[in-house]
Amino acid sequence: MRRPLVAFVAFLLLAVAGPSAWWLTRPSASSGVPVASVGASPPPSASASGPGPGAAPAAAPAVVPAAGAPSHPPQPALAPPQRVQVPAIGVDARVEAVGVQADGSMALPEPVGVVGWYRFGPAPGSAAGAAVLAGHVDGRGQGAGALFRLREVVAGNTVVVTSSAGVRVTYRVVGKETIVKKRLPTERLFARDGVPRLVLITCGGPFLPELSSYRDNVVVVAEPVG
Amino acid sequence: MRSILVLAATAALTVGVGLSTTAPAQAAGTADVSVLHAVPGLTVDVYANGKALLTNFKPGTLTGPVKLAAGTYDLTVFAAGKGPAGTPAIEAKGVAVPAGANLTVVAHLDAAGKPVLTAYANDISRIKPGQTRLTVRHDAAAPAVDIRAGGTPVFKGLVNPKEAKADLPAGMVKADVTLAGTSTVAIGPADLNLAEGTNTIVYAWGSATAKNLALAVQTITNLHSAPSGVPSGTGGLVNDSLPLPLQALTLVGIGGALVAGRRVVGAYARAGR
Numbered sequence: 001m002r003r004p005l006v007a008f009v010a011f012l013l014l015a016v017a018g019p020s021a022w023w024l025t026r027p028s029a030s031s032g033v034p035v036a037s038v039g040a041s042p043p044p045s046a047s048a049s050g051p052g053p054g055a056a057p058a059a060a061p062a063v064v065p066a067a068g069a070p071s072h073p074p075q076p077a078l079a080p081p082q083r084v085q086v087p088a089i090g091v092d093a094r095v096e097a098v099g100v101q102a103d104g105s106m107a108l109p110e111p112v113g114v115v116g117w118y119r120f121g122p123a124p125g126s127a128a129g130a131a132v133l134a135g136h137v138d139g140r141g142q143g144a145g146a147l148f149r150l151r152e153v154v155a156g157n158t159v160v161v162t163s164s165a166g167v168r169v170t171y172r173v174v175g176k177e178t179i180v181k182k183r184l185p186t187e188r189l190f191a192r193d194g195v196p197r198l199v200l201i202t203c204g205g206p207f208l209p210e211l212s213s214y215r216d217n218v219v220v221v222a223e224p225v226g
Numbered sequence: 227m228r229s230i231l232v233l234a235a236t237a238a239l240t241v242g243v244g245l246s247t248t249a250p251a252q253a254a255g256t257a258d259v260s261v262l263h264a265v266p267g268l269t270v271d272v273y274a275n276g277k278a279l280l281t282n283f284k285p286g287t288l289t290g291p292v293k294l295a296a297g298t299y300d301l302t303v304f305a306a307g308k309g310p311a312g313t314p315a316i317e318a319k320g321v322a323v324p325a326g327a328n329l330t331v332v333a334h335l336d337a338a339g340k341p342v343l344t345a346y347a348n349d350i351s352r353i354k355p356g357q358t359r360l361t362v363r364h365d366a367a368a369p370a371v372d373i374r375a376g377g378t379p380v381f382k383g384l385v386n387p388k389e390a391k392a393d394l395p396a397g398m399v400k401a402d403v404t405l406a407g408t409s410t411v412a413i414g415p416a417d418l419n420l421a422e423g424t425n426t427i428v429y430a431w432g433s434a435t436a437k438n439l440a441l442a443v444q445t446i447t448n449l450h451s452a453p454s455g456v457p458s459g460t461g462g463l464v465n466d467s468l469p470l471p472l473q474a475l476t477l478v479g480i481g482g483a484l485v486a487g488r489r490v491v492g493a494y495a496r497a498g499r
Contacts, residue, residue, distance in 0.1 A: 022468055
């Protein structure tokens with residue numbers, strides 16, 4: 001009676017130990033604040049909404065300067081980013097300007113060692129909005145990509161982006177999340193308004209061989225320092 | 227185009243001036259209205275329901291946008307300083323301004339050269355990522371025209387005061403206006419930077435007989451949308467699931483625990499009997 005009990009406990013421990021050890025040692029899926037919460041615009045104020053609904057349209061034309069129209073004063077075009085560095089995870093990669101693919105998803109440089117900057121959005125160093133840099137975590141036949149270790153980033157890590165004009169912008173990571181691709185909050189992550197910030201995106205989570213792709217995106221949001 | 231930009235910057239108007247406008251959040255009960263003066267050779271005052279809306283308004287100038295309370299407006303245009311009593315130079319009664327709309331009211335010549343007012347609704351719907359929207363409006367005293375981009379007609383047979391529009395990949399285009407069905411260039415060419423997420427509205431105005439055909443350009447920004455996703459890995463090197471050896475060990479553990487557990491239960495059952 002004694003021996004089966006010992007065997008039972010031993011096997012139970014074996015069943016629990018493997019997954020527990022794996023769970024405890026892998027990089028955590030999130031760190032810092034939720035990425036979609038960074039740089040959210042304050043709710044539009046109703047102060048400049050002009051005449052109320054009761055105002056008779058037949059009366060004065062009630063010309064009100066367009067509320068908030070020039071809320072983002074035109075700023076000089078910034079030089080595109082050329083290099084991104086994340087010392088904590090050994091990233092030092094070249095950056096290329098990219099757009100979208102035919103299906104509307106973000107296009108990325110083919111070589112996995114190069115990171116893409118979404119050229120239709122703000123450039124790093126802009127006064128407002130999210131500058132988005134994204135790269136392949138890996139590529140079939142190419143091995144690990146520049147952002148392979150992005151999932152190891154934690155809040156407080158430093159990111160440095162250098163423009164083609166040699167201007168450096170230093171960021172501090174405020175949040176990291178692993179998000180199922182179907183639920184990626186793209187409108188927030190690619191927002192062109194709100195506080196200036198840097199968004200780094202790559203793939204992560206379980207690999208789905210039948211689709212040759214990953215289930216999740218790893219998203220890091222950083223805010224400029226100083 | 228250059229001269230228009232200069233005029234717009236220097237015109238003395240009672241309201242804000244600017245060629246580049248933003249599609250703002252819709253305020254309840256109002257519409258965004260821009261006004262383009264596209265009648266050559268006449269500085270005017272514009273009245274809405276008898277009240278001055280714009281004064282000392284020069285040809286080639288685009289204002290706005292200003293917020294107008296939704297409703298119906300009688301618009302009248304007089305030579306500068308001559309209104310609002312008397313017979314207006316141009317008149318449009320009962321112009322509907324719906325809440326939430328984005329309109330451009332254009333004072334221009336009709337095909338026969340008579341000044342008229344036309345209110346256009348600007349398309350401020352979201353544009354797909356990477357795309358731009360090009361709108362063209364025929365407001366010139368001229369016959370039907372084709373609009374070409376890079377020498378290829380994109381809009382054919384446009385007549386005064388119609389408009390045509392399309393969403394295209396963003397970028398620079400060399401645009402010109404030809405007499406419909408011919409390669410006889412009437413206006414241009416002009417280099418247009420069709421920015422992503424922007425509706426660029428090009429007005430052909432002036433008079434063919436007076437040889438003062440010109441282009442005016444209005445842009446409405448902030449119509450962009452985000453990419454649909456970021457596909458960023460095909461290698462499968464990051465496998466964020468339990469490694470295979472650990473999976474096997476776990477299965478062995480579960481199986482062994484089941485077998486041993488049954489024996490434990492059996493032993494207890496025998497002991498209890």
